[in-house]
Amino acid sequence: MKNNYFKYIKISLLSVLFIGISACKSDDDDFTFNGLEESYSIDRFKVLSIPTNVSANVTWSINDSIISQNSELEFISPTVDTYPLTLKVERNGNIQTYKSKIIVNQETGNYSKYISKVLDFKPAVGQFINDIPEYENGNNSAAMIQKANDYLVGGNSSMVTLGGYGGYVVFGFDHTIPNMNGRDFKVLGNAFFANGSTDRAGSCEPGIIMVAYDKNKNGKPDDNEWYEIAGSEYFKNTTTKDYTITYFKPNSNKVPVPGNEYWQTDVEYIKWEDNKGNSGFKTKNTFHSQSYYPLWLSDQSYGFSGTRLQDNFHDQSGSGTYWVGKSYDFGYADNAPNNDEASNIDISWAVDRNGKYVKLPGVDFVKVYTGVNQEAGWLGEVSTEVAGAYDLHLK
Ligand SMILES: [Ca+2]
Ligand SMILES: [Ca+2]
Ligand SMILES: [Ca+2]
Known part of the structure; x- marks a missing residue:
């Protein structure tokens, strides 16, 4: 028939x-x-x-x-x-x-609105690396991920530093954060606006946020489930897409090269290069004497790729004494105080690899990585801190 x-x-x-x-x-x-x-x-x-x-x-x-x-x-x-x-x-x-x-x-048991698990943690080089969280002799990557987990899970979270450009942490929730009208989740950091600041500037170290929706429900963020949150800078020509950076492990026997400033212990400390033809050294300063290269990594170099934001710090004093970082409008981590609306993220800002908005029902996993490759004088590298996250819809 x-x-x-x-x-x-x-x-x-x-x-x-x-x-x-x-x-x-x-x-x-x-x-x-x-x-x-x-x-x-x-x-x-x-x-x-x-x-x-x-x-x-x-x-x-x-x-x-x-x-x-x-x-x-x-x-x-x-x-x-x-x-x-x-x-x-x-x-x-x-x-x-x-x-x-x-x-x-109603679910059985109670969901937590906070991070329930840290899945990955790989900071870039920086002055707080091996310190927050603390590296102890013999720790491997899994041990450091476990430490980040202990720091970030739950409502009593403390803070991890992601180091310079590209360093990241990946975490998940025990439920799907729904994409409702308006903003859906908050990422906590340690950003603040300077006293008397009228232009939302102070210590703002914007981290790029990626979200994953566990579409295949296997409990893992698969490669094709990740989307970038297109923050306020995403479509601007000052933003660099497909940026790649490599950091080279410092030779601990190398003789330090002090700089002209009192705080510059070694201005040729950690060599880096990017895929735009730039290279240089990350400086070691007098305030932090431990290794700035993750001691649990045995590789002679390692690197990161992603979107790079324009440098947001400038020397307001003109003499190198007072650096301020300006907050971007929306869509980044550690970019505005935790009680500021700019620390809240709308899942509807998610875009695919071609920059096209996607409609996600919600997200199960979040990745945050440092979005700026800049050293702000004696303040050191611009490094995103993550101090927890929570679902704005779960009361
Ligand atoms: Ca939303
Ligand atoms: Ca999955
Ligand atoms: Ca910070």
């Missing part, structure tokens, strides 16, 4: 509520859709996926609000409730309507 109708297979008699019969049109496409279940259940702060495998025009609504026009609905709610769901599939001018409902349940 020629298949002019939508075929659907009843998995169970109660499983499908099918409204509307399509009129006969000449159509040779083979199209199979099983219809919706009578209802769906999901815990709050978890993503419910309802695939249709339909390539036709699909509209998902709750009451009169269209919530998605994707073939696969990915639904999340922070609220325990029952939502009436309507699916319309338009095909060759015919509209099939399916009704169902989504029951959002």
